[in-house]
Amino acid sequence: MEKVDTIAALAALAQDNRLDVFRLLVKAGPAGLAAGAVAKALKLPPNTLSFHFDRLRQAGLVTVRRESRSMIYAAQFDTMNALIGFLTENCCAGVAEECGPECAAPKSKKTRSKKHEPA
Amino acid sequence: MEKVDTIAALAALAQDNRLDVFRLLVKAGPAGLAAGAVAKALKLPPNTLSFHFDRLRQAGLVTVRRESRSMIYAAQFDTMNALIGFLTENCCAGVAEECGPECAAPKSKKTRSKKHEPA
DNA sequence: CTTGTATTTCAATGATCACTGAAATATCGC
DNA sequence: GCGATATTTCAGTGATCATTGAAATACAAG
Numbered sequence: 001m002e003k004v005d006t007i008a009a010l011a012a013l014a015q016d017n018r019l020d021v022f023r024l025l026v027k028a029g030p031a032g033l034a035a036g037a038v039a040k041a042l043k044l045p046p047n048t049l050s051f052h053f054d055r056l057r058q059a060g061l062v063t064v065r066r067e068s069r070s071m072i073y074a075a076q077f078d079t080m081n082a083l084i085g086f087l088t089e090n091c092c093a094g095v096a097e098e099c100g101p102e103c104a105a106p107k108s109k110k111t112r113s114k115k116h117e118p119a
Numbered sequence: 120m121e122k123v124d125t126i127a128a129l130a131a132l133a134q135d136n137r138l139d140v141f142r143l144l145v146k147a148g149p150a151g152l153a154a155g156a157v158a159k160a161l162k163l164p165p166n167t168l169s170f171h172f173d174r175l176r177q178a179g180l181v182t183v184r185r186e187s188r189s190m191i192y193a194a195q196f197d198t199m200n201a202l203i204g205f206l207t208e209n210c211c212a213g214v215a216e217e218c219g220p221e222c223a224a225p226k227s228k229k230t231r232s233k234k235h236e237p238a
Numbered sequence: 239c240t241t242g243t244a245t246t247t248c249a250a251t252g253a254t255c256a257c258t259g260a261a262a263t264a265t266c267g268c
Numbered sequence: 269g270c271g272a273t274a275t276t277t278c279a280g281t282g283a284t285c286a287t288t289g290a291a292a293t294a295c296a297a298g
Contacts, residue, residue, distance in 0.1 A: 010133035069265050069274045080210040091199040188244045
């Protein structure tokens with residue numbers, strides 16, 4: 001994941017309602033949830049929710065598909081993993097010893113998701 | 120880590136210059152770097168940098184200490200670990216099977232840093 | 239105590255943000 | 269097509285953001 005994408009994802013999640021939306025979608029799993037279902041669960045007006053969905057989608061954190069009258073939003077787990085991977089690398093890069101035990105010395109050898117940028 | 124702190128940390132990192140600053144401090148390790156050194160490395164005017172340091176500090180991502188004329192900023196690895204822990208939980212909570220291999224099935228049993236909120 | 243260095247504080251500015259109400263679009267059942 | 273449901277788009281508003289230049293503060297050296 002490149003820096004610009006990381007910033008987009010961070011900004012998308014750095015907002016109360018959007019973080020709630022994303023957490024709800026994560027709990028819902030790949031099947032996703034209809035926009036209306038999210039609106040009802042979080043008590044958000046549909047236009048406000050639409051605005052936030054758009055931000056999450058632009059950050060690549062969710063996908064949409066139409067299902068008759070409903071728009072089904074689902075969390076994009078790949079992006080979230082890439083984000084966590086980037087942060088983990090930026091937390092420990094070069095100073096693994098000084099970092100917390102979590103990212104400093106993983107039980108297995110592989111640091112974390114290695115499917116992103118070589119840097 | 121609570122939701123409000125997570126949002127603060129995410130917002131602090133969701134900005135080009137601040138992400139650069141934090142990455143630089145992570146690379147510098149617990150010894151930290153003088154504000155001037157960061158300013159020179161990233162070519163940022165001192166007042167702008169001071170503004171960003173303040174945001175990072177309010178988010179608990181860095182600490183400051185005075186060393187004669189210089190202010191030494193250092194990354195707060197604990198907070199970063201807590202953030203990654205929160206995101207990991209929110210990525211996988213309840214749907215570990217659907218998530219990426221990284222956070223879905225850690226080699227060891229402990230999910231990640233368990234020093235945060237019980238939820 | 240004055241000069242110089244390191245950094246912060248203050249005020250102002252343009253940009254982006256989150257939200258709202260109203261209107262538009264898409265789909266379904268009749 | 270018509271009415272109802274589900275969601276988005278649009279225009280406007282106050283709030284917050286990132287940046288800048290100028291002034292202030294903190295410390296050290298002579």
